[in-house]
Amino acid sequence: MALEATHGNQMNPQKVYEQFEDIDQQNESYLVGMWSFLITEIMFFGVLIFCYTLYRWQYQPSFYAMSKLLDMKMGTINTIILLTSSFTMVLAVHYAQIQRRAAQLYALLFTILCAFGFLIVKYFEYSHKFHVNLFPNPTFVWPALDNPALTASVPEPVAKMFFSLYFAMTGLHGIHVVVGILLLGALSYLVWKKSTLVEDFMVTEMIGLYWHFVDLVWIFLFPLFYLMPK
Amino acid sequence: MSKTLDKKHPNNSHQEEVNYITVDYTMKSWFITKDHKRIGMLYLATVLVFFFVGSVAAGFVRFELTSPTGQILESETFNRMFTAHGVVMIFFFLLIAIPAVLGNFFLPLMLGARDLAFPKLNLLSYYLYLGGGLFGVVALVSGGVDTGWTFYTPLSSMYSNSQVVLTITAAFITGFSSIATAVNFIVTIHKMRAPGLTWFRLPLFVWAHYATSIIILLGTPVVAITLALVAVERLFHIGVFSPEYGGDPVLFQHMFWFYSHPAVYIMILPAMGVVSEIIACFARNRVFGYEFIAASSLAIGGLGFLVWGHHMFASGESYFQAAFFSLMTSLVAIPSAIKVFNWAATLYKGMIYLTTPMAYAIGFLGLFVIGGLTGLYCSNLGVDVHLTGTYFIVAHFHYVMVGGTIMALLAGIHFWWPKMTGRMYPEIWGKIGMLVIFSGFHMTFMPQFILGFLGMPRRYHYYHFAPEFQAYNVFSTAGAGVLAIGFMIPVVYLLLSLKHGAKAPANPWNAKGLEWEKTDRVPITHNFREIPVVTEEAYNYSIDDEPPIEAKYTKFGAVMEEKS
Amino acid sequence: MSNNHSEGHSHVIPIPVYFRTYLQLLVLMFLTVAVAVLAESNPSLREMSYLNNFVAMAIATTKAMLVVWIFMGVKYSSNLTKFYAFFGFVWFSMMFLVYLDYAFRKDEINTGWSHVPANALPRAKGIPGS
Ligand SMILES: [Cu+2]
Numbered sequence: 001m002a003l004e005a006t007h008g009n010q011m012n013p014q015k016v017y018e019q020f021e022d023i024d025q026q027n028e029s030y031l032v033g034m035w036s037f038l039i040t041e042i043m044f045f046g047v048l049i050f051c052y053t054l055y056r057w058q059y060q061p062s063f064y065a066m067s068k069l070l071d072m073k074m075g076t077i078n079t080i081i082l083l084t085s086s087f088t089m090v091l092a093v094h095y096a097q098i099q100r101r102a103a104q105l106y107a108l109l110f111t112i113l114c115a116f117g118f119l120i121v122k123y124f125e126y127s128h129k130f131h132v133n134l135f136p137n138p139t140f141v142w143p144a145l146d147n148p149a150l151t152a153s154v155p156e157p158v159a160k161m162f163f164s165l166y167f168a169m170t171g172l173h174g175i176h177v178v179v180g181i182l183l184l185g186a187l188s189y190l191v192w193k194k195s196t197l198v199e200d201f202m203v204t205e206m207i208g209l210y211w212h213f214v215d216l217v218w219i220f221l222f223p224l225f226y227l228m229p230k
Numbered sequence: 231m232s233k234t235l236d237k238k239h240p241n242n243s244h245q246e247e248v249n250y251i252t253v254d255y256t257m258k259s260w261f262i263t264k265d266h267k268r269i270g271m272l273y274l275a276t277v278l279v280f281f282f283v284g285s286v287a288a289g290f291v292r293f294e295l296t297s298p299t300g301q302i303l304e305s306e307t308f309n310r311m312f313t314a315h316g317v318v319m320i321f322f323f324l325l326i327a328i329p330a331v332l333g334n335f336f337l338p339l340m341l342g343a344r345d346l347a348f349p350k351l352n353l354l355s356y357y358l359y360l361g362g363g364l365f366g367v368v369a370l371v372s373g374g375v376d377t378g379w380t381f382y383t384p385l386s387s388m389y390s391n392s393q394v395v396l397t398i399t400a401a402f403i404t405g406f407s408s409i410a411t412a413v414n415f416i417v418t419i420h421k422m423r424a425p426g427l428t429w430f431r432l433p434l435f436v437w438a439h440y441a442t443s444i445i446i447l448l449g450t451p452v453v454a455i456t457l458a459l460v461a462v463e464r465l466f467h468i469g470v471f472s473p474e475y476g477g478d479p480v481l482f483q484h485m486f487w488f489y490s491h492p493a494v495y496i497m498i499l500p501a502m503g504v505v506s507e508i509i510a511c512f513a514r515n516r517v518f519g520y521e522f523i524a525a526s527s528l529a530i531g532g533l534g535f536l537v538w539g540h541h542m543f544a545s546g547e548s549y550f551q552a553a554f555f556s557l558m559t560s561l562v563a564i565p566s567a568i569k570v571f572n573w574a575a576t577l578y579k580g581m582i583y584l585t586t587p588m589a590y591a592i593g594f595l596g597l598f599v600i601g602g603l604t605g606l607y608c609s610n611l612g613v614d615v616h617l618t619g620t621y622f623i624v625a626h627f628h629y630v631m632v633g634g635t636i637m638a639l640l641a642g643i644h645f646w647w648p649k650m651t652g653r654m655y656p657e658i659w660g661k662i663g664m665l666v667i668f669s670g671f672h673m674t675f676m677p678q679f680i681l682g683f684l685g686m687p688r689r690y691h692y693y694h695f696a697p698e699f700q701a702y703n704v705f706s707t708a709g710a711g712v713l714a715i716g717f718m719i720p721v722v723y724l725l726l727s728l729k730h731g732a733k734a735p736a737n738p739w740n741a742k743g744l745e746w747e748k749t750d751r752v753p754i755t756h757n758f759r760e761i762p763v764v765t766e767e768a769y770n771y772s773i774d775d776e777p778p779i780e781a782k783y784t785k786f787g788a789v790m791e792e793k794s
Numbered sequence: 795m796s797n798n799h800s801e802g803h804s805h806v807i808p809i810p811v812y813f814r815t816y817l818q819l820l821v822l823m824f825l826t827v828a829v830a831v832l833a834e835s836n837p838s839l840r841e842m843s844y845l846n847n848f849v850a851m852a853i854a855t856t857k858a859m860l861v862v863w864i865f866m867g868v869k870y871s872s873n874l875t876k877f878y879a880f881f882g883f884v885w886f887s888m889m890f891l892v893y894l895d896y897a898f899r900k901d902e903i904n905t906g907w908s909h910v911p912a913n914a915l916p917r918a919k920g921i922p923g924s
Contacts, residue, residue: 039882229846548898
């Protein structure tokens, strides 16, 4: 049985694993597999987004006041960063497909840089929240130190609920960013070492799909938390 | 065939055949295997260990209940025992058992594939399961949990002083193992079918596993994140369900049952797939209404997601929603009934051979019908207010889950044992074991229906307020003893058959299907010597087919002439 | 290059297509921010700022579609992949059935949303500020 076969063209040597018949079947399997995994990720964040909508529906005026405690500028900067990283990620996939390893590596490194940029901005946001005691544990101080007038009308429990949701959702997203950095880092290392493992562009493509999903989640988190109407 | 292997088996006059077992004997080759068949066997061994752990916990619970004031345990320990029973049996046994053992082993064989689409992911899923299981064991040993397997908030998030976080971590990791298996199955079923194997030629086992995988994909992450939110509430006070923060604990129940009702179908659908295979084979009849059974699997999968509210009729959801979910729950009975009627119709005018797997499959029908019909009582809004939280519910879901899943698992293991191990099991002991399990099962759970109807609440340690319950409880505990003996019987003779069983031919039941007709006696590592081409429908049986192997060969020590 | 492949995912998409999508995403992002700021700062628009919910969500959905369709390459992939790519989003909407419960809670005797008295909660004891 054909343990190894190469793709029809010379430029793109893709190894066909022994359980598959040909490269098309293998590539399609990877894609369907990755997307079915992403379905679980959708449901994963879906629960949180659903809980968010429910509480916001219940406590809309309070949530509106609370959203003013978040920094819209930082949110916007982070959106730009993530969109840019998504763009460099597709470039990495593109260069992987046409076998331009150096360009692929630079695109990947830039993506990682963006991911770190995102985390740094997040760090400033989080540390400010901790600084003014807005983390919903017993140290929570209410009304908020940095805007007592606005938040005086908001009941403390609802404020804690808002920040619970905020930290749960952005925290889970942050964990996904960290996982993405690890994946991208490992991939860049392998590309740099010219490993045969990453000759197949599908590896880059899979990690790309994951990274775009992380971007996708932020696309929804950004308006939900930072752009709240009255 | 390689001669070198003969040295290890000097008694064997024949050349040792190379198959997935004999290809390598080292321990290491088993633990880093990427062969779906070996991974299936690893799963089999592991789920049995967890089944034993869960059974021991159940034994304690049953023993406690023989007296209205308890026997040996503190009430706190009693709570931990029934929680341990629930958590271990559901998260580490029932959800895993059939898909990961029989599904892993037979899906590629039935599809005519050399392996699952992602063998490494398959191995990873096994180790995730093992890791999750170890977390679970650590949680049990270090004090256990007392919240019940449902982890309802705010008991689990604010009041409980037990290993909630560890147990949740265990369930979380095991969930990812399920997801990996589901992804594998979906891709394999979509992309790796043999030439000619169209969707409506697939065995119903494959359809059932497809529906199961979809449910796992859509449901498991929901419960994973919901439980994770309970854990972060305990650890960091991030309380999405906390009434302290104006949250609604009933929301936890919504999210929990969004998965955990469909989880029942994760347990029962693969069982239905197994039973479809066996009934068709031993009735020598094409499954009646094949398309309907296939479609009803998907319908159960879909409808199963729209009924979760029936767990909350009495916990504060609005009446409007309760009425909606009551209706939807009644509707789920339709696809389930379609299956049962079609199995019965398959038996009609068939040539029925009452072998052990068939006996288990028919036992499954009986238990599933009782379990399903009592489920209809519970779906009824008014009746459920009386029955919810009583032993009636306990008996109901044990009839469905134990009666369904375990009977089907045993049926499947007996049916495919010759293919998995190359040995026959003793038919007479098989039937005895089946009868003991079947009667022990009824002895255990029939009294619980009565108990529940009389009003005995579940999860209670003492019932001194109603000492007349004692007789039923004692009877039920006695039944649990019979059940325990019943489960021992197959374990013993199946293990013995590995050494003393007659060598099985490639197709002892004269069954149809790629896994029987196109593989060796025991499949080789890549299953097929050449990829088969399918030209006929599934279950192309006729009552004139050769009968299954004669019972006299299925004894210990029997020697079978090689037919082929 | 494997452009001539009819099946599979070996299409190589030219960079300008990606770049155009990137620009579109940025424009949409600035649009949604601008609408939000405008709705906030302009007193005449403030009354109807609830409309911003729809605007923000519509823009977010459009952005998500762009990412899925172009960046994640669903546009160029097989029907099977397309199915799995959208199945999850569709199924997620099933969860909103829970609103059936909360929308009708107001008709109940006990709505379940009233706050628990603080002294009934274990954490409230001895916590500063609560
Ligand atoms: Cu249910």
